[in-house]
Amino acid sequence: MRGLGQRLLQMLSVLLLVAAGTFFLLDLMPGNPAIAILGTSATAEGIAKVEAELGLDKPSVERFWTWGTNAIRGDLGVSYRDGENVASAIRQRFPTSFEILILTQLLALSIAVPTALYAASKPGKRRDRLLTTTSFGLIAIPQFVMALTLLIIFAKQLQWFPAADFVPLEEGIIRNLRSLVLPVLSLGLPLSGIYFQVLRNDLIVTMTSDHIMRTRASGFSERVVLLKYALRSSSLTLLAVVGLNTAGLLGGVLIIEQIYSLPGLGRFLFDAATRRDIVKVEGAVLVIAVTYVAVNLIVDILLRVFDPRVRAASLGTSR
Amino acid sequence: MKSLRSFKQRWGMLGLFAIAWLVILGVCALFGNLFTENLDQDLKNRLQAPSFSHPFGTNNLGVDMLGLSIKGARISVLVGLAATAIGFIGGSLVGLTAAYWRGRVDRVILTFLDASAAFPSFVASISVVLFFGKSVRNVILVIGILTIPVIARIVRAASLPLVERDFVLAARMQGSKHLQIILRELVPNVIRPLLGFAMITVGITISVEGGLSFIGAGVPDNIVTWGQLIASGRATVQDSPHLVLIPSSLIFGTILVLNTLSSKWQRGRPFPIVKEPAIESVISESTTGIGPAIMSSDAILTIENLHTYFSTPFGSLRAVDGVSLQLRRGQMIALVGESGSGKTMLARSILGLIPSPPRVAGLPGAVIFKGQDLLSMSTDDLRKVRGRQIAMIFQDPMTSLNPVMRVGRQIADTAVLHLGLSKKEAKKRALELLIEVGVPDAQRRMRAWPHELSGGLRQRIGIAIALAAEPEVLIADEPTSALDVTIQQQLLDLLDRLRHVRGLSVLFITHDMGIVASRADEVAVMYSGRIVEQGTTHEVFTNPRMPYTKALLASIPRIDQVSHKKLAVIGGIPPIAIGPRIGCAFAPRCPDVVDRCRTEIPLLVGDKHKSACLLNVVGVA
Numbered sequence: 001m002r003g004l005g006q007r008l009l010q011m012l013s014v015l016l017l018v019a020a021g022t023f024f025l026l027d028l029m030p031g032n033p034a035i036a037i038l039g040t041s042a043t044a045e046g047i048a049k050v051e052a053e054l055g056l057d058k059p060s061v062e063r064f065w066t067w068g069t070n071a072i073r074g075d076l077g078v079s080y081r082d083g084e085n086v087a088s089a090i091r092q093r094f095p096t097s098f099e100i101l102i103l104t105q106l107l108a109l110s111i112a113v114p115t116a117l118y119a120a121s122k123p124g125k126r127r128d129r130l131l132t133t134t135s136f137g138l139i140a141i142p143q144f145v146m147a148l149t150l151l152i153i154f155a156k157q158l159q160w161f162p163a164a165d166f167v168p169l170e171e172g173i174i175r176n177l178r179s180l181v182l183p184v185l186s187l188g189l190p191l192s193g194i195y196f197q198v199l200r201n202d203l204i205v206t207m208t209s210d211h212i213m214r215t216r217a218s219g220f221s222e223r224v225v226l227l228k229y230a231l232r233s234s235s236l237t238l239l240a241v242v243g244l245n246t247a248g249l250l251g252g253v254l255i256i257e258q259i260y261s262l263p264g265l266g267r268f269l270f271d272a273a274t275r276r277d278i279v280k281v282e283g284a285v286l287v288i289a290v291t292y293v294a295v296n297l298i299v300d301i302l303l304r305v306f307d308p309r310v311r312a313a314s315l316g317t318s319r
Numbered sequence: 320m321k322s323l324r325s326f327k328q329r330w331g332m333l334g335l336f337a338i339a340w341l342v343i344l345g346v347c348a349l350f351g352n353l354f355t356e357n358l359d360q361d362l363k364n365r366l367q368a369p370s371f372s373h374p375f376g377t378n379n380l381g382v383d384m385l386g387l388s389i390k391g392a393r394i395s396v397l398v399g400l401a402a403t404a405i406g407f408i409g410g411s412l413v414g415l416t417a418a419y420w421r422g423r424v425d426r427v428i429l430t431f432l433d434a435s436a437a438f439p440s441f442v443a444s445i446s447v448v449l450f451f452g453k454s455v456r457n458v459i460l461v462i463g464i465l466t467i468p469v470i471a472r473i474v475r476a477a478s479l480p481l482v483e484r485d486f487v488l489a490a491r492m493q494g495s496k497h498l499q500i501i502l503r504e505l506v507p508n509v510i511r512p513l514l515g516f517a518m519i520t521v522g523i524t525i526s527v528e529g530g531l532s533f534i535g536a537g538v539p540d541n542i543v544t545w546g547q548l549i550a551s552g553r554a555t556v557q558d559s560p561h562l563v564l565i566p567s568s569l570i571f572g573t574i575l576v577l578n579t580l581s582s583k584w585q586r587g588r589p590f591p592i593v594k595e596p597a598i599e600s601v602i603s604e605s606t607t608g609i610g611p612a613i614m615s616s617d618a619i620l621t622i623e624n625l626h627t628y629f630s631t632p633f634g635s636l637r638a639v640d641g642v643s644l645q646l647r648r649g650q651m652i653a654l655v656g657e658s659g660s661g662k663t664m665l666a667r668s669i670l671g672l673i674p675s676p677p678r679v680a681g682l683p684g685a686v687i688f689k690g691q692d693l694l695s696m697s698t699d700d701l702r703k704v705r706g707r708q709i710a711m712i713f714q715d716p717m718t719s720l721n722p723v724m725r726v727g728r729q730i731a732d733t734a735v736l737h738l739g740l741s742k743k744e745a746k747k748r749a750l751e752l753l754i755e756v757g758v759p760d761a762q763r764r765m766r767a768w769p770h771e772l773s774g775g776l777r778q779r780i781g782i783a784i785a786l787a788a789e790p791e792v793l794i795a796d797e798p799t800s801a802l803d804v805t806i807q808q809q810l811l812d813l814l815d816r817l818r819h820v821r822g823l824s825v826l827f828i829t830h831d832m833g834i835v836a837s838r839a840d841e842v843a844v845m846y847s848g849r850i851v852e853q854g855t856t857h858e859v860f861t862n863p864r865m866p867y868t869k870a871l872l873a874s875i876p877r878i879d880q881v882s883h884k885k886l887a888v889i890g891g892i893p894p895i896a897i898g899p900r901i902g903c904a905f906a907p908r909c910p911d912v913v914d915r916c917r918t919e920i921p922l923l924v925g926d927k928h929k930s931a932c933l934l935n936v937v938g939v940a
């Protein structure tokens with residue numbers, strides 16, 4: 001699998017780029033952590049002493065090296081601000097974010113796949129036009145609008161679901177899921193619109209391809225043609241899109257986390273960034289990037305296993 | 320009034336609504352500040368629900384929400400447009416650079432783009448705004464920069480295929496400057512889809528601004544935007560949901576409107592609507608003189624006066640225009656014609672593989688197979704004929720096999736469907752078939768993917784699939800024209816052998832007169848949807864009557880010729896059969912054309928050897 005090796009290399013350079021980019025950008029920002037720790041009344045000697053303790057007097061490349069090698073061992077350092085161990089702080093937040101990521105993808109897919117199949121079975125007919133218009137509507141709703149609307153209707157007016165008390169998984173799966181219904185809906189519904197369009201469009205193109213024509217000429221029913229032959233290749237396109245949505249769902253759902261008071265990575269990152277807690281920001285960005293890379297690597301491997309075309313392309317050409 | 324109607328035709332109801340929305344939005348953004356500069360607070364009328372005097376209600380300070388919404392439009396739209404502009408300029412530069420120089424440049428840029436996707440950019444932009452201070456300028460810059468990688472990806476993907484096209488390569492050869500090539504050859508070709516995407520991007524950036532303001536990292540508090548309105552309405556959402564819902568719907572509506580317009584824009588300008596020609600009259604004309612085909616006892620497939628028209632915006636396209644043909648048991652008929660003559664559509668019509676629409680329904684014609692008309696059968700019954708009794712082999716073995724299925728499975732599936740075999744039996748049968756069609760190392764090839772096989776092998780697989788359910792009739796649609804000459808001969812030999820061993824009847828479709836000479840019993844020449852000459856192979860080859868047939872015969876490369884160049888090239892292209900049929904379709908290209916040819920339609924006449932040419936009528940009749 002030469003193609004896979006190349007892909008791995010590319011993924012590693014992505015990681016390095018994100019990590020280094022964040023590190024040096026933050027380094028350029030004004031604001032001395034030592035002053036932040038000691039307060040503005042600190043003496044020059046005091047600052048120098050703290051800087052030496054933290055290793056801040058060393059050149060930034062050297063510090064990046066130290067930080068990076070520690071990170072590989074799972075040590076993301078200690079916050080200059082509150083002395084918290086960053087790795088363990090992220091470990092507390094990560095499961096919630098990851099749970100939301102998985103649930104959202106599942107919801108979006110379980111809405112998108114059957115509806116896309118239904119629409120693609122009669123392209124251009126009423127069902128297709130209706131569903132396509134609906135998907136346009138779903139995509140057009142900004143996350144925070146969706147979240148607020150759902151909150152107003154289901155939490156405030158109808159009071160079916162809690163508005164803003166998150167229950168961690170350890171305290172019972174039912175209550176945990178109940179507290180996640182609205183956030184996951186807010187994220188998953190717009191996403192399902194996107195997945196619907198990706199799958200529907202791909203299915204309709206596939207259904208006009210030669211090999212589908214051949215399948216029809218062999219006497220298979222439209223149902224079998226769609227569900228067995230067309231879906232097989234179109235679902236692979238969808239899979240690739242699903243993988244690309246990972247980073248956004250993990251670290252970019254700050255608004256949802258705020259509205260529903262969820263202790264996720266987005267808020268962690270936001271709090272750290274607003275308080276200029278450099279070590280925490282670096283750690284969170286790294287964890288998000290690693291997850292993104294890992295998920296996309298899995299998607300890549302799945303595509304290689306199930307889609308011989310990808311395998312052929314990656315073996316045959318330089319890319 | 321008329322212009323309004325044509326406008327509506329172009330954009331549809333939804334499109335009209337969208338345009339109206341944008342016009343109002345534009346007016347509000349440009350001139351709204353003239354009358355919303357001093358919106359009064361009215362503490363007695365706080366948090367009022369929408370009413371007659373305040374259509375959108377009032378906020379927590381008693382300010383009219385309609386006024387605020389109009390005022391907010393200005394900055395929201397400004398941010399949307401400016402940020403999109405930044406994103407597009409930056410993104411186009413990056414994307415075009417990657418696509419044009421490719422290679423290492425492309426790889427480096429791609430890695431950066433990947434990295435940006437792995438980076439939680441929304442949170443990052445919040446911190447940047449907070450760090451450099453909340454201002455409209457900073458918000459625009461941050462959102463614009465955030466948009467660059469997205470646009471860059473799209474520009475790159477859109478221009479990559481163009482870069483390898485002839486006109487760009489030619490410009491490069493001539494030594495044009497890079498910048499010139501990019502500006503003159505690439506940009507005009509990608510601009511249209513990009514403009515469509517730009518509309519969507521404006522919507523997205525407006526919503527991102529809303530998100531930033533909502534989090535408290537948007538524009539300064541004293542500047543009104545829709546996002547800001549939502550954020551400040553949040554505190555009182557319990558009792559006055561309208562404060563949140565109204566600006567929310569404004570953002571939602573704007574995005575929806577932009578997306579709708581964009582999708583209409585990208586679908587392109589609809590065709591001008593041309594009135595349908597009177598099909599009836601055309602048909603009655605074309606049926607005269609042919610008469611119902613004589614049913615002979617050993618006919619297995621009889622095509623009678625078959626019509627396949629497609630409805631297009633310009634009128635009906637006559638792909639098959641009254642074709643009659645009879646295939647007898649064990650016989651092989653070669654249907655010859657250049658591409659566009661309608662021969663493939665004829666083949667697909669036989670098995671009802673062309674859906675209507677676009678196929679025009681209700682036209683005359685019948686396809687009689689064993690006494691039953693396939694065209695009037697239910698789809699369920701028709702499916703029992705497809706593959707089971709009449710099977711097809713397709714032209715391009717590259718695309719006609721399912722790329723994500725192992726070939727053994729594809730053969731076995733058909734056997735399972737029609738013969739009711741178990742999976743295991745079907746597999747065994749697939750293996751036997753592979754051996755029969757001459758696939759070497761068949762056991763191993765069962766598990767091969769289509770892309771792992773050569774073109775010739777793939778077509779053998781295609782033949783195996785066609786044979787899987789023991790059909791009696793084989794329709795082969797240019798099965799060998801995508802392959803090189805040696806492989807072609809091998810496959811033709813295989814088809815010959817199968818035909819004799821299995822007693823198959825074959826309708827062999829090709830554009831190449833040469834390859835049918837020694838194999839087909841009968842030849843039918845098709846031109847512009849009709850059969851123009853038909854007879855035994857020997858008759859047609861030795862005594863061609865119609866000028867088109869003569870030209871086809873003359874274009875066969877002869878073995879004794881040193882060069883294999885085509886000898887007589889027929890100039891011109893086949894006509895597009897839209898509109899009423901006037902005169903002989905071949906007239907524009909015919910070397911023997913006389914005046915009558917342009918007004919009179921030649922009919923297919925003759926007994927055993929039929930032809931459709933005005934010059935022959937006298938001699939034959």
Ligand code: SF4
Nearest residue numbers: 903906909916932933
């Ligand atoms: S009818 Fe006239 S134009 Fe047509 S083939 Fe005969 S000579 Fe040529």
